[in-house]
Amino acid sequence: xxxxxxxxxxxxxxxxxxxxxxxxxxxxxxxxxxxxxxxxxxxxxxxxxxxxxxxxxxxxxxxxxxxxxxxxxxxxxxxxxxxxxxxxxxxxxxxxxxxxxxxxxxxxxxxxxxxxxxxxxxxxxxxxxxxxxxxxxxxxxxxxxxxxxxxxxxxxxxxxxxxxxxxxxxxxxxxxxxxxxxxxxxxxxxxxxxxxxxxxxxxxxxxxxxxxxxxxxxxxxxxxxxxxxxxxxxxxxxxxxxxxxxxxxxxxxxxxxxxxxxxxxxxxxxxxxxxxxxxxxxxxxxxxxxxxxxxxxxxxxxxxxxxxxxxxxxxxxxxxxxxxxxxxxxxxxxxxxxxxxxxxxxxxxxxxxxxxxxxxxxxxxxxxxxxxxxxxxxxxxxxxxxxxxxxxxx
Numbered sequence: 001x002x003x004x005x006x007x008x009x010x011x012x013x014x015x016x017x018x019x020x021x022x023x024x025x026x027x028x029x030x031x032x033x034x035x036x037x038x039x040x041x042x043x044x045x046x047x048x049x050x051x052x053x054x055x056x057x058x059x060x061x062x063x064x065x066x067x068x069x070x071x072x073x074x075x076x077x078x079x080x081x082x083x084x085x086x087x088x089x090x091x092x093x094x095x096x097x098x099x100x101x102x103x104x105x106x107x108x109x110x111x112x113x114x115x116x117x118x119x120x121x122x123x124x125x126x127x128x129x130x131x132x133x134x135x136x137x138x139x140x141x142x143x144x145x146x147x148x149x150x151x152x153x154x155x156x157x158x159x160x161x162x163x164x165x166x167x168x169x170x171x172x173x174x175x176x177x178x179x180x181x182x183x184x185x186x187x188x189x190x191x192x193x194x195x196x197x198x199x200x201x202x203x204x205x206x207x208x209x210x211x212x213x214x215x216x217x218x219x220x221x222x223x224x225x226x227x228x229x230x231x232x233x234x235x236x237x238x239x240x241x242x243x244x245x246x247x248x249x250x251x252x253x254x255x256x257x258x259x260x261x262x263x264x265x266x267x268x269x270x271x272x273x274x275x276x277x278x279x280x281x282x283x284x285x286x287x288x289x290x291x292x293x294x295x296x297x298x299x300x301x302x303x304x305x306x307x308x309x310x311x312x313x314x315x316x317x318x319x320x321x322x323x324x325x326x327x328x329x330x331x332x333x334x335x336x337x338x339x340x341x342x343x344x345x346x347x348x349x350x351x352x353x354x355x356x357x358x359x360x361x362x363x364x365x366x367x368x369x370x371x372x373x374x375x376x377x378x379x380x381x382x383x384x385x386x387x388x389x390x391x392x393x394x
Contacts, residue, residue: 018294025298033305033320037125040315044126046093047074047082054102060114064095067137086182087344089122089334092312093130113178121183121341123312124192131179138177183341191256195336196309199329201248202241202270206277207300209240211293214285222375230368234361241274258340265339269332269350276328276357279364286367303329328356 006012046068050061065073074082074091085091094117101114116134120127185191213233220229245267252258258266281299284292305311306320307329313321324330331352338346 021294022297026301029298029301030305032317033302033311036311036315036317036320038129040317041129042069042071043314044070044092044129044312045072045074045090045314046070046095047077047085047091048095048097049077049079049082050075050097051079051099052097052101056102057097060101061097064137067140068095069133083117083182086117086119087342089119089126089312089337092122092126092314093118093134115178115180117180117182119183119342120181120185121337123308124310125315126312127181127185134177134179138179183343185341186256188256193309194252194256194340195333196304196307198248198252198266198270198336199273199307199309199332200304202245202273202332203277203281203300203303203329205240205244206237206274207281207293207296209237210278210282210285211290213237214282215290218289221372222378225377226368226372226374230365237275237278238271241271241278245270245274262339265346266336269335269339269346272350272353272357273328273332276332276353276360279357279360280328283360283363283367286364287371299323303327306330307333309333326356328353331356 007016048061048064050057052058077085079094079096082091082094082096086094094115096115096117098114116130116138118127118130118134190197213236217226217229217233220232223229224232248270249263249267252266253263281296284295286292288295302320302323306316306323306327308324311320313324313330316324331349335346335349335353338344338349
């Protein structure tokens with residue numbers, strides 16, 4: 001066989017197609033998706049709470065509103081309301097100006113500082129970007145605003161402007177910005193990315209498992225009813241989910257330190273993650289056979305950006321944002337953030353996973369019921385052999 005003939009074989013053509021297809025798919029999905037950083041940082045929701053009715057509180061609130069790179073800043077929330085939304089990652093940053101800010105500024109004191117509060121248990125880009133922005137704002141305000149304030153205070157005491165300027169430079173900085181992080185994640189990328197790693201492990205295993213088990217379903221047609229075979233597929237998937245989840249959590253606990261009190265809830269969540277992802281990825285395989293994997297992989301690639309581990313939903317471009325609403329990976333990642341590092345319940349995201357899984361299973365049931373033609377079930381070979389033996393004996 002010549003090389004040109006080998007290139008024309010089915011396997012070679014398929015390999016060439018897959019190499020080109022997935023190069024286009026991966027780059028076409030990842031490059032546009034990650035271009036949202038930092039292009040869409042202005043879409044992040046933040047809140048400014050000014051509890052100071054004095055002149056300086058109003059002044060610094062106006063200056064911050066001008067300097068911060070966000071399109072909309074919530075200003076009608078109390079600090080308690082804002083913190084509750086931050087816990088749920090409905091806000092990315094809270095700027096809180098305390099009641100005594102103006103008074104302390106006039107007295108040249110640093111007793112009350114402005115708090116910039118972020119949530120560590122959120123998408124990676126949120127915490128890192130917010131920290132960078134807050135540090136930059138603090139550096140500018142600490143050198144500019146505080147000097148202007150000190151100079152204004154001295155001029156109010158009828159001190160000449162030139163002398164007031166010189167004295168202002170000698171005054172200890174009156175402005176203080178305090179960066180506060182709630183639900184801080186332990187140091188190490190292994191901890192930061194653990195919600196995504198656990199989710200990806202379950203999803204990838206479930207996707208490969210779906211291909212294998214649906215293949216077994218097709219190969220076993222005629223040996224049992226399709227209803228019974230479908231039940232066998234689900235039971236086998238559940239068995240794999242339990243075993244693989246225990247292994248996954250075992251590895252996670254060996255590398256990262258987490259409390260024994262959440263081991264059971266994490267294991268249950270990983271089992272749920274596997275089953276939901278299994279039925280989600282099985283739809284195309286029940287529908288198209290092994291060819292469904294060609295489409296399953298690009299869908300997986302889209303979800304690696306749409307799962308909220310790196311980029312929050314507010315920053316995603318529309319196709320990725322739409323995917324996040326039906327993606328089991330998105331809800332799994334958010335539930336893991338809440339269970340591992342947050343102080344709010346993971347239940348809302350877990351129930352969304354249940355809804356996605358139930359919807360996917362219903363679709364699979366309909367595909368099997370209406371698109372897979374029924375086949376006559378043959379008697380087991382052992383029974384036929386025993387019947388023939390009985391006839392011979394008689």
